[in-house]
Amino acid sequence: MKKIINKLLVNHSLIYKLFLYIVTVVLVVYLFPKGGQFKYEFQKGKPWQYENYYAPFDFAIKKSKEEIDKEKAQIKKTSKQFYAYNEEIVSNVKKTIFTSVNSVLANSKLSEVDKNNLIQKVQSIVNKIYEYGYLEDTNNIIDENLDIALRKGNTIQNIKFNKLFKSSQISGFLNSKIGIQPYTEEENEILNILYQELKPNVIFDESFTNKMLQDNLSKISYTKGLVSEKERIIFKGDIVEGEKLAILNSIKSEFESQVWSKSNYNWIVFGYTILVALAFLMLLLFLKKYRVEIFDNNNKVTFIFFNIILIVLLITLIVKYDAKYIYVAPIVILPLVLKAFFDARLGLFSHVLTVLLLGFIVPNSFEFIFLQIIAGIVTILTISELHKRANLFISVLQITFVYFVAYFAFSIIQEGNAQNLNWEKFIYFALNGGATLFVLPLIYIFEKMFGLVSDESLKELSDTNSKLLRQLAEKAPGTFQHSLQVANLAEASANEINANSVLVRTGALYHDIGKMDNPMYFTENQSTNVNPHNELTPKDSAHIIINHVIKGVELAKKNHIPDRIIDFIRTHHGTSLVYYFYKKEEELNGGEVDSTYFQYPGPIPFSKETAILMMCDAVEAASRSLKEPTAQMLDNLVEKIVSKQLEDGQFMNADITFKELQTIKKVLKKKLKNIYHLRIDYPE
Incomplete structure (x- = not known):
């Protein structure tokens, strides 16, 4: 049992990867659509490349979306509008008007004949206005000659819209019917009564109109024929167009709408599992062969798998809602994020697999795959500096433009012309570009979630105007200048051996921040001949020197500097000795000294980048002690320091080759000669 536990502990990293691999495969297969698949690929306007195809079962020929939309538009155009006629309003208006008119005429000096004539005119006016009704003001725009349905109680009467009275017509109608101008006193009073008391009694019945419209729309047939089992659909070599295209789209839809039956469910899931497992296995093999550092880091592997699952989940949700919006999803964020945290090659490889x-x-998987792979390649090639918003914006415009061009090409191939372009998709591509800009806050979120640091964050940290580096420049100006020189040497060395130059430069700028605590105890900050170490024992001096590493780690954590940078502070001296004070202690004691008091706590460098910093730091510091440096002296200095570090085993965990060490030494020699403006002495 103990052996089994020990084996599990030793191989815990591999076991975790296996667990992550299985969980990811299962989750992705679970997200796949639970429907059948049509096994043939076809495109409009292209020849049918398979054998003669016969219907495997009876199915209906479905109308295209364009045909259905056209029918709906026609129904909406011809659908009648319903208006409600209110009898109660008419009754109340008539009662009020005739009561008021009779009251006016009762006190009038007109003859009975004239009074009766006026009453008959009023009756004629009111009856005419309310014959079909007086329409309430509405924003509903309609053709005056269009037929409408007027609902009176339980009866519906079809009339022309222009038969309804509108408020704009009332004034002219009353003036023309009440009498001949100039009006008499009685006519004016009656006219005022009519103006005040006439009220609209017809309103647009929107709910009933919409109900009838929906009833008509629900009667639309979505099919236009039937194909019988074993009926020929298409011959090999026939062009996929017209009726053949409609039939093929219909049977494809039938296959995709079929829910997996119990008999074939397990086999289909098994097939999906194999394909998905192969895809993720290729990713793991790529990491193991070409990105060993990432493969060995479970956190980074989890991060990559998490991002792929996130993209699959996003597309699955969009397809379930409405597949036409799939091009709104910013899939190119995946290679962008992976490029920001790792490198372009891994980003593109993961993007293609996804x-x-x-x-x-x-749907239309070939078109989708082609567009997205092209967009991913353009993303990798165009976006270089994410932290610069202008660069990101320009790159997103380029990606969107490529989407436009690629889709345009696909459309004219399929349609044979540019007249039937789906302009909605261009809007979706534009939205896709806008969503891609969200990559910057997303990178920040991932940094906090997974404890990773992107190259863009490193570039921000390497800004010498940042708070901590400004403090270093003010409190320890000599150390700051030393750090700048080390950063330049380290960056040049990293570039030569294809290490992460941005990471090593940033680490170099922060590696000595612990010296801010006691800056005057370090020679580069001593502007006078007074050396505070003269008043201390070698052990105390060594303690102060060694302590700058511990102080640096504490200060970095306090200022929320990422762990990747703190690693440079911890390892830049490894487990080497504070040699000067060690030798001084030997002289004082006249014999052997316990080296523990003079040894840095480590750890030793564990990557190419931390090893580069150790070499550059030691070489730059030692070169300052040369009073009149020559080219030969600098060459010997570099060889001596790097060889000593190698002999002391400082690079055992750094995964750096002898060839790379030789390359770094050449870079250091060349750069130091440039710094001190030295030339090689040629023989006379």
Whole structure:
């Protein structure tokens, strides 16, 4: 049992990767659509490349979306509008008007004949206005000659819209019917009564109109024929267009709408599992062969798998809602994020695998895969400096433009012309570009979630105007200048051996921040001949020197500097000795000294970048002690320091080769000669 536990502990990293691999495969397969798949690929306007195809079962020919939309538009155009006629308003208006008119005429000196004539005119006016009704003001725009349905109680009467009275017509109608101008006193009073008391009694019945419209729309047939089992659909070599295209789209839809039956469910899941497992296995093999550092870091592997699952989940949700919006999803964020944290090659490789997996989910998979792979390549090639917003914005415009061009090309191939372009997709591509700009806050979120540091954050940290570096420049100006020189040497060395130059430069700028605590105890900050170490014992002096590493780590953590940078502070002296004070202690004691008091706590460098910093730091510091440096002296200095570090085993964990060490030494020699403006002495 103990052996088993020990084996598990030793191989815990591999076991975790296996667990992550299985969980990811299961989750992705679970997200795949639970429907059948049509096994043939076809495109409009292209020849049918397979054998003669016969219907495997009876199915209906479905109308295209354009045909259905056209029918709906026609129904909406011809659908009648319903108006409600209110009898109660008419009754109340008539009662009020005739009561008021009779009251006016009762006190009038007109003859009975004239009074009766006026009453008959009023009756005629009111009856005419309310014959079909007086329409309430509405924003509903309608053709005056269009037929409408007027609902009176339980009866519906079809009339022309222009038969309804509108408020704009009332004034002219009353003036023309009440009498001949100039009006008499009685006519004016009656006219005022009519103006005040006439009220609209017809309103637009929006709810009933919409109900009838929906009833008509619900009667639309979504099919236009039937194909019988074993009926020929298409011959090999026939062009996929017209009726053949409609039939093929219909049977494809039938296959995709079929829910997996119990008999074939397990086999289909098994097939999906193999394909998905192969895709993720390729990713793991790529990491193991070409990105060993990432493969060995479970946190980074988890981060990569998490991002792929996130993209698959996003596309799955969009397809379930409405597949036409799949191009709104900013899939190119995946290679962007992976490039920001790792490198372009890994970003593109992961993007291609993810897009291939998405081909099982989306409709028109060939078009989708082609567009997304092209967009991913453009993303990797164009975006270089994410932290510069202008660069990101320009790159996103380029990616969107490539989407436009690629989709345009696909459309004219399929349609044979540019007249039937789906302009909505261009809007979706534009939205995709806008969503891609969200990559900057997303990178920040991932940094906090997974404890990773992107190259963009490193560039921000390497800004010498940052708070901590400004403090270093003010409190320890000599150390700051030393750090700048070390950063330049380290960056040049990293570039030569293809290490992460941004990371090593940033680490170099922060590696000595602990010297801010006691700056005058370090020679580069001593502007006078007074040396405070003269009043201390060698052990105390060594303690102060060694302590700058511990103080640096504490200060970095306090200022929320990422662990990747703190690693440079911890390792830049490894487990080497504070040699000057060690030798001084030997002289004082006249014999051997316990080296523990004079040894840095470590750890030793564990990457190419931390090893580069150790070499550059030691070489730059030692070169300052040369009073009249020559080219030969600098060459010997570099050889001596690097050889001593190698002999002391400081590079045992750094995964750096002898060839790379030789390259770094050449860079250091050349750069130091440039710093001291030295030339090689040629023989006379």
